[in-house]
Amino acid sequence: xxxxxxxxxKNAPTVLIxxxxxxxxxxxxxxxxxxxxxxHVVTVDQRNHGHSDWTSTHTYDDMANDLAEVIEHIGGPVxxxxxxxxxxxxxxxALQKPDLIRRLIVGDIAPVAYTHSQIQxxxxxxxxxxxxxxxxxxxxxxxxxxxxxxxxxxFFTQSLDVPEKRWRLNLDVLxxxxxxILSFPLIEGHFEGPVLFLSGAQSDYVSAQHRPTIKSLFPxxxxxxxxxAGHWLHADNPxxxxxxxxxxxxxx
Numbered sequence: 001x002x003x004x005x006x007x008x009x010k011n012a013p014t015v016l017i018x019x020x021x022x023x024x025x026x027x028x029x030x031x032x033x034x035x036x037x038x039x040h041v042v043t044v045d046q047r048n049h050g051h052s053d054w055t056s057t058h059t060y061d062d063m064a065n066d067l068a069e070v071i072e073h074i075g076g077p078v079x080x081x082x083x084x085x086x087x088x089x090x091x092x093x094a095l096q097k098p099d100l101i102r103r104l105i106v107g108d109i110a111p112v113a114y115t116h117s118q119i120q121x122x123x124x125x126x127x128x129x130x131x132x133x134x135x136x137x138x139x140x141x142x143x144x145x146x147x148x149x150x151x152x153x154x155f156f157t158q159s160l161d162v163p164e165k166r167w168r169l170n171l172d173v174l175x176x177x178x179x180x181i182l183s184f185p186l187i188e189g190h191f192e193g194p195v196l197f198l199s200g201a202q203s204d205y206v207s208a209q210h211r212p213t214i215k216s217l218f219p220x221x222x223x224x225x226x227x228x229a230g231h232w233l234h235a236d237n238p239x240x241x242x243x244x245x246x247x248x249x250x251x252x
Contacts (some may be wrong), residue, residue, distance in 0.1 A: 015035060015080075133162060195221045222248075
C-alpha cells in the first residue's frame with residue numbers, strides 16, 4: 001500500500017491529497033497542516049514517488065487502484081484533492097469507484113491527453129552528479145546549470161535523499177511510462193458528485209475547449225481560476241488555494 005501521512009483528528013471529515021508528477025506528499029505538508037484545523041488530512045506518496053514502492057508500471061488504472069486501497073484502509077468515502085497527474089488519477093478513481101469519493105477538486109489538469117513532454121526533467125535529474133551532493137543546494141545548483149527553473153529546482157530536490165545519494169523517484173519507469181502519464185484512459189460512465197476544476201490563471205492546462213469533455217464525465221463540474229498562479233497553483237498562491245478548498249468542501 002502507498003505510504004501516507006496524516007494531519008488532524010480522525011473524527012473530522014477526511015481529505016485525501018494526491019500529488020503530481022515528480023512530487024510527494026511532503027510537497028503538500030503546509031496545506032495539509034493548515035486544513036487540519038477542520039479536517040483529517042491524508043497526503044500520499046504515489047507509486048514510484050517518495051517513500052512508496054517502486055513498481056514496473058505507472059498507469060492511471062494502477063494509481064486509481066492504489067488510491068482506492070488507501071481509502072478503503074482509512075475508511076471512506078473521502079474528499080479528494082488531486083493535482084496534475086494526481087488529478088488525473090483522482091478522476092479515474094471517481095469514474096471507476098464513485099462511492100469512495102464525496103467531493104473532488106482537480107488541480108490544473110483536464111481528462112485529456114497532452115502533447116508536451118516532461119522527459120527533459122528526468123534527463124536533468126539523471127545528469128546530476130550525486131557523488132558531489134552533500135546538501136540539497138548542491139543538487140539545485142547543478143540543476144540550474146542544466147537550465148531548470150529555480151522554483152522547479154527546489155521542487156525536484158524535495159525528492160532527493162541526500163544521505164543515500166539517490167532520487168526518491170523511479171526515473172526509469174516514469175520515463176518509460178511517460179506517454180501513459182500524459183494521456184488519459186478511455187472510460188465509460190461519469191461521476192455525479194460535486195467536482196471543482198481549480199486552475200491557475202496563468203496556466204493553459206485547462207482551457208475552454210476541454211469543457212465539453214469534462215462535462216461529459218463530470219456533469220456537475222464547476223470551474224474556477226486562482227489569480228497569480230500557474231500550474232503549481234497550490235505553491236504559487238497557497239492562501240487562495242486553501243480558501244478555495246475550504247469553500248468548496250464547506251469546511252468553514
